[in-house]
Amino acid sequence: MSRPDSTPDPNDQFPTPRPAGIAVTAALLITLALQNAVPPLSTDMYAPAFPQMTSELATTSAVVGLTLTTFFLGFGSGQIVGGAVSDQIGRRRPMIAGGILALAGSIACALSPTIGLILVGRFFQGFGGGVAAAVGRAILVDVAHGNVLARTMSLLQAIGGFAPMLAPIAGGLIVTHWPWRAVFWCLAAFTLVMSAAAWRWAPESLPPERRHSGGLPRFFHGLGRVMRIRGFVAFMATNVFVGFTMFGYIANATYVFQQQLGLSPLAFSWVFAANALLSTLMALVNIRLIGRFEPRSLIVFGLSLAAGGVAVLAVATFALDQSLLATELGFAMIMTATSFIFGNSGALSLGHAREHAGTASAVQGLVQSLANGLASPLATSGGAVTAVPMVCVMIVGIVGAWLSFAILARMGRLPGPEGPGAPGEIGA
Numbered sequence: 051m052s053r054p055d056s057t058p059d060p061n062d063q064f065p066t067p068r069p070a071g072i073a074v075t076a077a078l079l080i081t082l083a084l085q086n087a088v089p090p091l092s093t094d095m096y097a098p099a100f101p102q103m104t105s106e107l108a109t110t111s112a113v114v115g116l117t118l119t120t121f122f123l124g125f126g127s128g129q130i131v132g133g134a135v136s137d138q139i140g141r142r143r144p145m146i147a148g149g150i151l152a153l154a155g156s157i158a159c160a161l162s163p164t165i166g167l168i169l170v171g172r173f174f175q176g177f178g179g180g181v182a183a184a185v186g187r188a189i190l191v192d193v194a195h196g197n198v199l200a201r202t203m204s205l206l207q208a209i210g211g212f213a214p215m216l217a218p219i220a221g222g223l224i225v226t227h228w229p230w231r232a233v234f235w236c237l238a239a240f241t242l243v244m245s246a247a248a249w250r251w252a253p254e255s256l257p258p259e260r261r262h263s264g265g266l267p268r269f270f271h272g273l274g275r276v277m278r279i280r281g282f283v284a285f286m287a288t289n290v291f292v293g294f295t296m297f298g299y300i301a302n303a304t305y306v307f308q309q310q311l312g313l314s315p316l317a318f319s320w321v322f323a324a325n326a327l328l329s330t331l332m333a334l335v336n337i338r339l340i341g342r343f344e345p346r347s348l349i350v351f352g353l354s355l356a357a358g359g360v361a362v363l364a365v366a367t368f369a370l371d372q373s374l375l376a377t378e379l380g381f382a383m384i385m386t387a388t389s390f391i392f393g394n395s396g397a398l399s400l401g402h403a404r405e406h407a408g409t410a411s412a413v414q415g416l417v418q419s420l421a422n423g424l425a426s427p428l429a430t431s432g433g434a435v436t437a438v439p440m441v442c443v444m445i446v447g448i449v450g451a452w453l454s455f456a457i458l459a460r461m462g463r464l465p466g467p468e469g470p471g472a473p474g475e476i477g478a
Contacts, residue, residue, distance in 0.1 A: 078193075081251040083206050084244040085145065085186035088152060088179030089422075091240055092121055092172075094217035094322065097304045098315040099230035106230070107165045111305065114165070115430035117172050118301055119423040124155075124173035126419030128180025133412025136185045138261055141192070141408075142254045148181025149245030156241050160234035175237070180419065182244065184412045191400050191407040192255035199401060200345055204337045204393030218326075222319030256408075276403045276410045285399035286414050287454035288349065292391050294421040295356060295447030298429040299381050302440040309434035311374050321378060325385045332389035345394035352390030353451055359383030360444045367441050377437075384444070391451075 096103075104114050128148060136144045155175025162168045194202045224232045276282060307318040339348060363380035366373050396414070403410035425447070429440040 077251045078189075078253070079202070079205065081247045082186040082190060084247050085149070085179075085182040086206060088176075088183060088241070088244070089122075089125060090326075091217050092175060092179065092237060093118060093300055094326075095221040095224075095237065096230065096233040097300070097322070098218060098221040098308075098319055099225045099233055100304050101308065102225055102230045103165075107168075109165045111430055111433040112427055115301060115427045117165075117168055118426035120169045121172040121176040122419040122423035122426070124176030124178075125180040125183070126176075126416035126423070128177035128182075129184035129412040129415030129419065130180075131177075131412075132181030132184040133188060133408040133410075133415070135181075135408075136188055136256065137406065137408035140254050140256050140258075140261065141185050141189050142248075142252050145182050145185040145189075145248045145252050146245060148178045148183075148185065149241055149248055151178030152176075152182065153238055153241040153245060154178070156234050156238035160231050160238060175241075176419075178241070180415060182248065184408065184415050186252075187396075187400065187411040187415070188408040189252065189255045191404060191411065193253075200394055200397035201337050201340050203397045204333050204340065204389075206393075216323065218319040218322040219316075222316040225315055273409055273413065276406050276413055279402045281402040282399045282410060284454055284457055285395045285402070286417065288353075288451050289392060289395045289399065289414070290418050290421045291447045291450035291454055292353070292356060292388060292395075293418050293447075294425045295360065295444045295451065296384060296388055297422040297425040298440045298443035298447065299384060301426040302429040302432070302437065303381065305430065305432070305434055306372070306377060306437050306440070310372055310437065311377065325378075325382055328382055329385040329389050332386045333393065336390050336393060340394070345398055348390045348394050349455065352387040352394075353448070353455060354387075355390070356384050356387035357448050357452070359387060360441070360448050363437075363444060364441050367437050372437060 100111065100114050103109075104111055107114075128151075132144050132148055152175050155171050155173070155178055158171030159168050159175060162171055190202060190206070191199065220236065221233055224230070224236065303322060304318060307313045307321060308315060313321065336348060359380045359382070361380075362376055362383060366376035366380060370376050399414060400407065400410055425443050429443045432439040
């Protein structure tokens with residue numbers, strides 16, 4: 051998957067000069083995938099340990115769910131800082147610094163004696179991971195355009211899919227044979243590898259002449275510009291609401307499968323991993339379909355499949371007394387749907403804001419993180435008793451995604467390049 055930077059993409063509607071000498075290589079893809087693997091690893095690997103943590107730390111399922119919320123608050127904050135700083139000083143140094151901070155947060159979680167200190171450690175773990183993830187997406191926008199960007203983002207989703215596929219299995223094995231703190235030591239080892247990969251292979255993709263000086267005022271100016279671009283906002287909102295839906299599953303699946311349906315931690319891990327593998331394989335299918343079908347059509351297919359999955363879960367919860375088969379079918383449909391939504395919608399949203407790629411990536415990541423952080427305590431509020439809150443979260447998410455996309459659909463074709471008064475801006 052290598053593309054010389056001098057080759058123009060005829061499907062790129064927002065062309066900008068590409069950094070000389072940088073191609074989308076396998077090493078770069080793996081490096082960027084590692085930067086984006088922090089959220090699934092930091093959430094999925096320790097999900098099987100939720101009941102164990104709840105008991106050992108003498109707390110409640112809702113408070114343990116807040117460890118996800120604080121992680122995503124940190125993750126969102128880190129993306130804002132990382133995206134803004136990378137637009138001003140370049141990409142490479144902030145990415146490496148983010149990995150080191152995530153390493154420190156992981157070690158703090160492993161050593162924390164109370165749930166309160168774990169919440170603090172999770173914030174810094176998320177903050178460092180957020181910096182690295184936002185800068186990684188900005189590098190990708192710098193070096194890949196048009197359908198190449200959509201394919202590459204989908205490929206990153208496929209590569210990154212191994213993280214949620216392997217993480218719950220590893221987590222299940224760890225909590226079966228070792229204390230739950232070993233999960234955070236494994237996360238510390240991963241963030242060390244992530245930082246080393248960034249040091250070795252991450253390029254400086256933003257030349258000095260394309261950097262934005264001016265500090266914090268310049269960042270808020272760029273933020274204002276980005277939030278006025280209709281296409282960016284609409285595609286971003288579609289992604290955010292689908293993520294909100296998916297995170298209802300991620301946060302509450304351990305309670306549904308283990309405590310409501312009676313699966314062991316290891317059995318739950320295999321089911322969770324199978325859904326992640328399905329998402330990975332479908333992301334590869336999506337890559338093959340890009341170019342044959344418009345990204346909008348693939349997004350519509352994904353949204354329809356996600357709506358069907360939520361409907362199946364609603365029936366399983368309200369009419370079938372939480373049937374194992376129907377519940378797994380609904381979860382599998384939702385995870386499959388994300389493969390046709392995230393890569394395409396993410397590429398289209400960032401493509402509208404290429405001149406402020408770091409800021410746009412940060413905004414997208416922050417809003418998604420806040421949505422994920424909100425979904426977690428809401429979805430897990432039923433604990434071992436009921437999955438009704440989770441289903442309600444999913445219904446809100448899929449309705450919001452459809453409404454966001456419907457607003458976008460009424461806009462017609464993609465607008466022209468952004469600029470004051472351009473048709474791509476709100477209020478033009």
